[in-house]
Amino acid sequence: MSTTATPSTAASAERLDGRRLSRAERGRIANDVRLACMRISRRVRFESADAVAPHQYSVLMRIAERPHTPRELATIEKVSAPSMTRTVAALVGLGLAERADDPDDGRKVIVSATAEGRRVVHDTRRRRDEWLCRRMAGLPDADVEVLRRAGELLARMAAE
Amino acid sequence: MSTTATPSTAASAERLDGRRLSRAERGRIANDVRLACMRISRRVRFESADAVAPHQYSVLMRIAERPHTPRELATIEKVSAPSMTRTVAALVGLGLAERADDPDDGRKVIVSATAEGRRVVHDTRRRRDEWLCRRMAGLPDADVEVLRRAGELLARMAAE
DNA sequence: TATTGTTATACTCTATAACTATA
DNA sequence: TATAGTTATAGAGTATAACAATA
Numbered sequence A, B: 001m002s003t004t005a006t007p008s009t010a011a012s013a014e015r016l017d018g019r020r021l022s023r024a025e026r027g028r029i030a031n032d033v034r035l036a037c038m039r040i041s042r043r044v045r046f047e048s049a050d051a052v053a054p055h056q057y058s059v060l061m062r063i064a065e066r067p068h069t070p071r072e073l074a075t076i077e078k079v080s081a082p083s084m085t086r087t088v089a090a091l092v093g094l095g096l097a098e099r100a101d102d103p104d105d106g107r108k109v110i111v112s113a114t115a116e117g118r119r120v121v122h123d124t125r126r127r128r129d130e131w132l133c134r135r136m137a138g139l140p141d142a143d144v145e146v147l148r149r150a151g152e153l154l155a156r157m158a159a160e
Numbered sequence C: 001t002a003t004t005g006t007t008a009t010a011c012t013c014t015a016t017a018a019c020t021a022t023a
Numbered sequence D: 001t002a003t004a005g006t007t008a009t010a011g012a013g014t015a016t017a018a019c020a021a022t023a
Helices: A025-047 A052-066 A070-077 A081-093 A116-138 A141-159 B022-046 B054-065 B072-075 B081-093 B116-135 B141-159
Strands: A097-101 A109-113 B097-101 B109-113
Touching: A025 A116, A025 A141, A025 B022, A025 B116, A025 B141, A052 A070, A052 A097, A052 A116, A070 A081, A070 A109, A070 B022, A081 A097, A109 A116, A109 A141, A116 B022, A116 B141, A141 B022, A141 B116, A141 B141, B022 B109, B054 B072, B054 B081, B054 B097, B054 B109, B054 B116, B072 B081, B072 B109, B081 B097, B109 B116
Parallel strands: none
Antiparallel strands: A097 A109, B097 B109
16 A cells, blocks of 8 residues: 655665665654654553553453463463462452363463453453544544554564 | 645545544554554563663653652652652662752752663663664665654654 | 472562651 | 651562472
């Protein structure tokens, strides 16, 4: 959907790969984009009034997608195994997660979200999206389209 | 710098305020953008190998910009006054911040960053930007321009 | 012998309550 | 009397080390 057309006149400094922005300009843009992402992220986390603590929600989101072992969760969340034992225990205590023995490997535990846990994830997601939606409400379509394309680019960059 | 031109033919459903995207479409975009911002933010925080803990860096960034009282910092960071006392004490202990009595109000303390503290902020910022710059390196100018405009929009939305 | 998970223990960040000093 | 800041204490998250059970 790119609307840019490389000019055939050689007057432009633009190269074949579509580059003209200086290294310094790209650096400034990287700084602006990073700060904007971190500020949006911070405000969403601070103001969405979550039902569970951030580290618990992060795990809940994972197990709502599909069941995981505590070891997998500890690796994904970059915390120690004992910490994950504690977090899982807290979610189970809240009725948001449940533990089951792995039928194929007696050492493993399979942690999955309960219906209530999935509901919490769904509600939290909706509340967070509403926060951003309210702030997008004043924007014309052209700006929303810019955000849509940026969202795609940032998601790809974060996944690398 | 918007390149969109409202067509004069009435065939388009676009209204005068430049809206055609449905509420549902805007909702989906909000979700994508929010997730992208949070993932970028998370990876920057996890992988930039900071010299100080996140809550300390957040305060250090504030006082590197200009001096603040502990009370102001507690309000900005949304933590209790005793927590901020502790965080400031830690930064002072690390040689990154310094405390001074307010000449006009004997109750107040003025917390500012040391030269070393400002250096830590500068270095951390540079390292984080480099992380994002590496991921922007493969993008053509057109995509970087999208990110630049999105950065402006998101910054405005986060500031509201 | 390696892996999964838990328990034991200690450190840090957080909060509320109580206290001191100043306005 | 209200405000700024600290100290006391407790609760929760994190980590490492040591342990039990299974592969």
